[in-house]
Amino acid sequence: MAIPSESRARSIMGRNFLSTTGVQKSFGFSYKPEELDTLAKTMYPEYMLRGSKNTHILFPGYPLSILDIHQRIGGKNPRLFRRDDIVEFGHEKFACKARVNLRWHLVRKEGVDGTSGRSYGHQFELVGDMEYVPRACEMIYLLTAYYLVTGVRLYRDHYANTDDFTRFGRQISVGFIGRFGLIIDNEVLKALHPSGTLLTTAWKPCRCGG
DSSP states (O other): OOOOOHHHHHHHHTTSBOOHHHHHHHHTOOOOHHHHHHHHHTOOOHHHHHHHTTTEEEEEOOSOOHHHHHHHHTTTOTTTBOHHHHHHHTTSHHHHTOOOOSSEEEEESSOOTTOTTSOHHHHHTTOOTTEEOOOHHHHHHHHHHHHHHHSOOTTOSSEEEEEEEOTTSOEEEEEEEGGGEEEESOHHHHHHOTTOEEEOOEEOOOOTTO
């Protein structure tokens, strides 16, 4: 099975695509040649890209934590992150230890219809065998990079549940809301959100190139 190149993937995904150049510029890092080789081996096959081009965002990952992301861009974009969220969660493992995997990611650009108001257990029943619920670092990476590259705020009409929890067992959800910017599990503001918290999913990793 032929694996699409990055340029071929871009032509398929259109606006629902972030390039290696785009994320490098957004976060201020440079992929090493061996890292680009690793990425090439994890590109999704063309049939999956075609089937997801209207519902998912394809983007290349890089091992950054939520705290790394904030430290790299928070000063340049002070309104993007809420400082209170960083203070509250900066010491949690999901924020300072968990890092985005070095591979291509294919994540839904909107929550799954019909999952608002359901418990996470009931939402999770809708996750397919080839899908998973993204971690908070993956969602923050995506939402931040997509906004910096395109100016578009994903998940601005609802929050996305992630597969991360605080040490007290509180599930982490993320999203944009009005003038408050990118929110990480703020219960007060979440209560004000018009569409609630929805399930989001991503396609499981692919290593079709070796």
